[in-house]
Amino acid sequence: MTPHTKKSYKAKCPHCKNIIEFHSVHFNLENDNGEIISNCDSCSETFKIVTENPDESYIVYGAHKESIVDYDINSASNFPKVEGLLSFDGNLNVQKMIFDPKAKPIYLCHDCGKSLEEIAFHKLDSAFSEVIIAYNSYTTVDIKGYGYNPEKAIFLLNIKCTCNKLHSAVFYKKYDHNGFDISDFNLGNIIGSKPLDSIIDGTMSKDDCMGLLKKALVRWELLFDKVLIITPFVGHQYLSDEKLIDTWFSILSQISTDKAKLITRTASLNKVKKAISENIHNYSELEEYHLSVTHIDEATKLQPSHAKIYCGFSHKYCEILHGSANIVYGPSKEQITFKSYDSYEELYDKFLHQLEAKGLDAEEYPNNYGKTSNVIFNESMNFKAEKILNEDFSKLLI
Numbered sequence: 452m453t454p455h456t457k458k459s460y461k462a463k464c465p466h467c468k469n470i471i472e473f474h475s476v477h478f479n480l481e482n483d484n485g486e487i488i489s490n491c492d493s494c495s496e497t498f499k500i501v502t503e504n505p506d507e508s509y510i511v512y513g514a515h516k517e518s519i520v521d522y523d524i525n526s527a528s529n530f531p532k533v534e535g536l537l538s539f540d541g542n543l544n545v546q547k548m549i550f551d552p553k554a555k556p557i558y559l560c561h562d563c564g565k566s567l568e569e570i571a572f573h574k575l576d577s578a579f580s581e582v583i584i585a586y587n588s589y590t591t592v593d594i595k596g597y598g599y600n601p602e603k604a605i606f607l608l609n610i611k612c613t614c615n616k617l618h619s620a621v622f623y624k625k626y627d628h629n630g631f632d633i634s635d636f637n638l639g640n641i642i643g644s645k646p647l648d649s650i651i652d653g654t655m656s657k658d659d660c661m662g663l664l665k666k667a668l669v670r671w672e673l674l675f676d677k678v679l680i681i682t683p684f685v686g687h688q689y690l691s692d693e694k695l696i697d698t699w700f701s702i703l704s705q706i707s708t709d710k711a712k713l714i715t716r717t718a719s720l721n722k723v724k725k726a727i728s729e730n731i732h733n734y735s736e737l738e739e740y741h742l743s744v745t746h747i748d749e750a751t752k753l754q755p756s757h758a759k760i761y762c763g764f765s766h767k768y769c770e771i772l773h774g775s776a777n778i779v780y781g782p783s784k785e786q787i788t789f790k791s792y793d794s795y796e797e798l799y800d801k802f803l804h805q806l807e808a809k810g811l812d813a814e815e816y817p818n819n820y821g822k823t824s825n826v827i828f829n830e831s832m833n834f835k836a837e838k839i840l841n842e843d844f845s846k847l848l849i
């Protein structure tokens with residue numbers, strides 16, 4: 452393929468203001484100029500997008516390419532141009548989830564109490580060529596239509612503590628047919644490590660509370676059907692805008708839009724929108740162009756409450772972190788405790804229904820995620836692909 456770069460744009464249909472996204476392709480050597488004659492998906496009217504390389508440039512959504520005009524051959528058409536063109540790089544919603552094995556550990560050896568996290572990541576590194584082979588050979592089967600339609604790819608790797616005790620590290624990534632690298636894998640659990648209620652329990656710095664929460668969120672993204680982040684405040688009133696935005700995204704990067712829900716006070720949401728408007732881009736314009744932050748836009752209002760509850764749950768098993776820690780970093784001390792429950796109903800009765808938050812009811816959760824399929828590769832079984840349902844995670848992976 453000829454070396455090229457592409458630029459992403461959002462714009463509006465000149466007839467009905469429907470939002471269009473298109474990518475303009477730029478070649479390193481020679482470029483054509485012209486226009487894409489487009490048909491709006493919303494009002495069916497025609498307009499033009501003036502761009503480099505109209506043949507190779509493409510519309511992502513909002514309209515369809517009807518034809519192109521190459522200005523070397525033909526003159527410009529009389530169709531109206533798209534309006535309100537906005538160039539954008541990156542996406543506030545696409546952030547990489549991070550499990551930092553150097554931060555305060557949650558997975559410790561049952562026998563000697565040492566952290567197993569760095570050992571697990573070293574193992575992933577040394578076994579990665581086998582991981583690639585297993586993943587790709589499953590993908591060959593999946594593409595032919597004989598796969599399990601998996602949501603996640605899960606790898607169980609055997610690890611040995613410095614004290615010689617054996618454990619099994621659970622790494623995962625979202626399953627798809629795209630390319631991947633080692634940083635796409637996250638640590639979902641270490642089977643046989645010390646129970647989390649003996650690790651996450653006590654008084655510690657805000658920084659440590661956030662570190663533990665960030666690791667728990669990576670775990671919950673794999674193990675549970677739903678994740679809730681319930682906190683009245685994010686940051687504190689003396690934080691700079693830059694630090695406030697960093698604080699928000701350090702947590703938003705750890706949750707996915709399909710599983711997690713944020714429940715916080717309206718004032719906290721307004722504060723971050725204002726900070727984004729003043730430092731990144733006008734937030735209402737981002738909203739208008741579908742570039743705003745999904746979790747912020749879909750957050751549920753928290754009525755007057757000081758409860759800080761972070762939980763991951765499926766119908767038959769739930770984990771929760773609770774205590775005094777808001778989403779905020781710093782050296783001062785907070786209290787945080789881990790607990791688990793054997794049913795969503797118990798978690799709901801004890802912690803959630805009192806909050807009277809919209810969308811938090813026993814009817815909405817639990818749900819049908821339990822039958823979702825995943826593909827699992829166990830090193831002890833020579834990485835042979837097997838199917839595992841979400842509802843079996845609590846028996847097999849915890």
Ligand SMILES: [Zn+2]
Nearest residue numbers: 464467491494
């Ligand atoms: Zn239109």
Ligand SMILES: [Zn+2]
Nearest residue numbers: 560563612614
């Ligand atoms: Zn050990």
